Amino acid sequence: MERRTRKHGARRADTRGAGLPRRWQGALGxxxxxGVLLTGCSGTSYDSTTxxxxxxxxxxxxxxxxxxxxxxxxxAAKKRDVAxxxxxxxxxxxxxxxxxxxxxxxxxxxxxxxxxxxxxxPRPDTVRPEEFVNSFRQGYRRPEGNGFAVNMDGARPVAKNxxxxxxxxxxxxxxAPSRDARPPAALTFVVDISxxxxxxxxxxxxxxxxxxxxxxLRDDDSISLVTFSEKAETLLPMTRVGGHRDRIRDRVDAMExxxxxxxxxxxxxxxxxxxEGHVKGSTNRVVLLSDALANTGExxxxxxxxRIDSARREYGITLFGVGVGSEYGxxxxxxxxxxxxxxxxxxxxxxxxxxxFVDQLPAHLELTARDAxxxxxxxxxxxKQFELIGYENRKVADEDFRDDRxxxxxxxxxxxxTALYAVRLKEGASGHVATATVRxxxxxxxxxxxxxxxxxTDAIDGPLWGGASxxxxxxxxxxxxxxxxxxxxxTGAPGLGELASRAGKLAADTEDDSVRKLATAIEQAAxxxxxxxxxxxxxxxxxxxx
Numbered sequence: 001m002e003r004r005t006r007k008h009g010a011r012r013a014d015t016r017g018a019g020l021p022r023r024w025q026g027a028l029g030x031x032x033x034x035g036v037l038l039t040g041c042s043g044t045s046y047d048s049t050t051x052x053x054x055x056x057x058x059x060x061x062x063x064x065x066x067x068x069x070x071x072x073x074x075x076a077a078k079k080r081d082v083a084x085x086x087x088x089x090x091x092x093x094x095x096x097x098x099x100x101x102x103x104x105x106x107x108x109x110x111x112x113x114x115x116x117x118x119x120x121x122p123r124p125d126t127v128r129p130e131e132f133v134n135s136f137r138q139g140y141r142r143p144e145g146n147g148f149a150v151n152m153d154g155a156r157p158v159a160k161n162x163x164x165x166x167x168x169x170x171x172x173x174x175x176a177p178s179r180d181a182r183p184p185a186a187l188t189f190v191v192d193i194s195x196x197x198x199x200x201x202x203x204x205x206x207x208x209x210x211x212x213x214x215x216x217l218r219d220d221d222s223i224s225l226v227t228f229s230e231k232a233e234t235l236l237p238m239t240r241v242g243g244h245r246d247r248i249r250d251r252v253d254a255m256e257x258x259x260x261x262x263x264x265x266x267x268x269x270x271x272x273x274x275x276e277g278h279v280k281g282s283t284n285r286v287v288l289l290s291d292a293l294a295n296t297g298e299x300x301x302x303x304x305x306x307r308i309d310s311a312r313r314e315y316g317i318t319l320f321g322v323g324v325g326s327e328y329g330x331x332x333x334x335x336x337x338x339x340x341x342x343x344x345x346x347x348x349x350x351x352x353x354x355x356x357f358v359d360q361l362p363a364h365l366e367l368t369a370r371d372a373x374x375x376x377x378x379x380x381x382x383x384k385q386f387e388l389i390g391y392e393n394r395k396v397a398d399e400d401f402r403d404d405r406x407x408x409x410x411x412x413x414x415x416x417x418t419a420l421y422a423v424r425l426k427e428g429a430s431g432h433v434a435t436a437t438v439r440x441x442x443x444x445x446x447x448x449x450x451x452x453x454x455x456x457t458d459a460i461d462g463p464l465w466g467g468a469s470x471x472x473x474x475x476x477x478x479x480x481x482x483x484x485x486x487x488x489x490x491t492g493a494p495g496l497g498e499l500a501s502r503a504g505k506l507a508a509d510t511e512d513d514s515v516r517k518l519a520t521a522i523e524q525a526a527x528x529x530x531x532x533x534x535x536x537x538x539x540x541x542x543x544x545x546x
Contacts, residue, residue, distance in 0.1 A: 096380065097398040100391045102171065102372040102409035102417045102438070105337070107323050109135040109478075110346030111330060112485060113517070116524040117348075118326055122485055126330045129420070129482035130390035136478060136514060138416045139471045140172035143451075146368050148173060148411075148438045150453030154423070154460030155467055163384070163427065165460040168472070169376060169419040169436045169453075173368045176414030179218070182362040186222040186238060186279035190270035192290035194229040194261035201348060202325045203257050206289045209322070209353040210252045216358050217241045222282065224273045225251050228266030229259035230296055238277020263290065263332070264298040264307070267319075271308040274317050283365050284315060288336070289322045292329030301335035316443075318342040318410055320364055322356065338393070341370070341410050363414035369440035371408035374419060375401045376436045382429035382457060389420040389479060404441060404448055411440070420479055423460075430457050465502075470510050474518070477503050481522055496526035 108131035112122040143149040151170035156162070176182075189210065197203040210225075217223065219242025225235040235251045270286045278284055298304050311317055319340030321333045324347060337344040345364070347353045356364065373396055378386050400406040411417065423433065435454040441447065462468075464476060477499050484496060494502075503519035506512075 097375055097377050097401075098386065098388050098419075098421070099373065099375040099396045099398045099401050100388070100419070101338075101394045101396055101407065102369075102374060102411055102440075103130055103338075103391065103394050104134060104343045104409070104411055104415045104417060105131050105334060105345070106135040107131065107321070107330065107333065107344045107346040109482075110348065110352070111323065111328055112482075113521050114326060114328075114346070114348045116521050116528070119528070121525060121528050124486045127482050127485045128334075128390055128392075129479050129486075130394075130418070132478045132482040133390070133418045133420060133475050134416065136474055136518075137471065137512065138170055138172070138418060138475070140170045140416050142172045143174055146174060146442070147440065147449055148369070148372075148451050150436055150438060150451050152434070152436060152453045152455040152459070153469070153472070154433075154455065155462050155464040155472065156460060157464065163425050165423050165425060166464070166476075167386075167421045167423045167434060167455060167460060169374065169421070171374065171417040171419075171438050173411055173413050173415050176360070176363040176412070177366070179216070179362070182283075182366055184218065184220045184222075184279070184282040185365050186274075186277060186282040186284045187217075187365070188224045188226060188238070188270050188274040188277070188286045190226045190228065190232075190266045190286060190288045190290075191255060192229075192261060192263070192266065192288075192292075193227045193255050193257050194259055194293075195257055196261060196291055196293050196327070197325070198257035199325065202291055203255065205324055205347065205349065205353060206322075207252050207255055208350055209289070209347065209357055211249055212350075212354055213357045213361075214241070214245050214248045214252070216361060219243075222277065222279055223248060224277050226266060226270045226273055227255055228262055228269065229257075230262055230265075232262070232265040232269035234269065234273055238273065238279070260296040261290075261294050262297040263288075263292065263294040263336075264304045265296075266290075267304055267336070268307050271311045271317065275311045275315055278315055278317075283367070284317045285320055285342070285365060286317055286340075287320045287322060288333075289324065290329075290333070291325035291327060292321075292323060292333040292336075293325075293327060294329065294332060299332070301332055301339055305336065305339050312341060318367065320344070322347060324348075334393075338409075339407075341407075343410065360414070363412045366412050367410055367443040368413050369411045370443050370446070371404065371406075372411050372438060372440035373401055373406075373408040374417075374436060374438045376419070376421070376434055378423070378434045379432045382426055382431055382433050383423055384426045385424040386434075387422045389422065389483075391419065401437075402439060402448075404446075408440070418475065420475075425457065432456050433460065470506055473502070474506050474510065474512075474515055477506065477522075478518060481518070481525070485525065496522050496529060500526060 108126060108128040112127060115122040140151045141149050148171045154165055154167040156165050191206055193203060221241045222238050223241055224238040227233050227235055274284060274286050319337050319342040321337040321344035323333050323344060333344050345356055347356055433455050435452060437450055437452045439448060439450045464473060481499055500519050500522040503515060503522055507516040507519055
């Protein structure tokens with residue numbers, strides 16, 4: 001099947017009250033001040049079913065899931081009052097649906113922490129709230145088999161007299177398998193050895209990471225090595241790891257930084273090696289390790305991947321990006337992995353390299369879902385307005401939700417995906433609020449599957465701060481921190497100092513070191529905003545998978 005891909009462009013949309021009337025912006029500010037950025041987990045109001053539906057291959061897509069009695073409006077830019085579906089099962093109006101491709105990237109948060117530790121504030125265009133949120137453990141209920149469990153919950157802000165609430169949609173795959181239980185892997189590592197990789201924490205860290213990996217991979221795994229600067233070169237064709245670990249390490253040790261950065265040449269050669277060394281029955285994946293500062297050859301992600309499109313489609317070879325360096329081409333790496341059916345993370349030191357290439361390796365290599373999308377239908381009887389936080393470059397047209405030719409996201413075992421919604425309820429609202437549906441394809445058979453969940457008003461009435469779910473509070477802090485770094489200060493919202501205090505208390509309550517590092521990052525940002533650079537402390541970025 002030839003799959004039609006809709007491009008999720010790199011342009012940034014303003015999701016914090018963009019296009020909203022001034023009076024609503026103030027309400028949204030109060031909402032965020034109360035921590036209504038949904039994340040974490042306190043499972044309530046589940047209504048899950050599973051269906052196997054063959055997606056359309058042409059013509060009009062199947063109807064999107066509709067909330068009982070209709071759907072609800074999404075922001076001031078969408079003002080039409082749309083009636084509910086009739087007996088003919090007419091699709092709910094696009095105005096009242098929120099549809100996006102799933103995303104398990106965490107590089108934005110990791111890179112932000114690296115920049116803050118170096119004494120600077122990250123550029124706003126490198127900050128993606130969903131990647132901050134997805135960098136922390138969520139504690140979601142997980143499915144017994146393949147596919148997803150749909151978790152939905154929410155809370156009200158602490159501030160009084162507000163009609164805003166938060167609704168969290170949490171999607172979780174089965175736990176990652178152990179080292180011995182995962183399928184064998186055939187990995188092609190494409191390593192940037194350009195001159196920009198000569199600095200500390202770049203090529204030296206990549207070589208260190210690959211040495212760690214050489215000891216972690218099983219004997220029945222296979223590996224090939226491609227390097228690129230101005231041109232690309234194969235250092236090692238696809239080779240079984242068993243009996244060849246010293247040979248692999250020798251090839252890694254021989255890498256030296258030189259010349260310019262031709263990412264196009266590296267990826268093209270990497271996919272050629274991956275196809276030539278394709279191992280049936282294994283997880284075949286290209287892993288790009290780079291600072292992504294392309295300056296030679298093709299520098300646009302779409303054009304780069306177009307050259308190897310047939311290899312991606314025919315062999316199902318996915319792209320995993322590992323970013324390094326204090327100067328980092330975040331936009332290019334993210335777009336490459338999004339369009340390359342993969343995801344990206346960021347490493348800053350050996351501790352994080354060990355986390356990625358040892359602790360989280362099965363989750364990064366194996367796939368449980370291809371082209372996964374989510375669609376949330378809000379109920380017009382109870383919801384007046386909603387706003388999705390983040391996912392600007394992962395949005396999908398509502399009518400394309402069940403069109404399996406349209407690109408989605410790839411998700412592995414052990415991953416969680418959280419969508420955060422600020423939701424404004426109607427006065428006196430009671431009952432159903434929203435229904436969330438996740439759709440994905442089986443990685444091997446391409447058969448489509450769906451799972452749904454729903455939530456009602458009684459599940460979002462409790463306060464956020466002081467509530468039962470510490471994880472919900474942690475992710476609220478992380479999400480508002482991302483918004484602050486984007487320069488989207490909202491009236492009445494808590495300052496970075498208060499956020500740091502909340503994170504510090506939550507770190508003690510949860511005994512979670514990643515939350516402690518979040519508190520440190522917020523403190524660093526607060527000092528930099530105040531013009532103070534004293535007391536900055538570094539630390540490895542986090543990309544937690546529970």
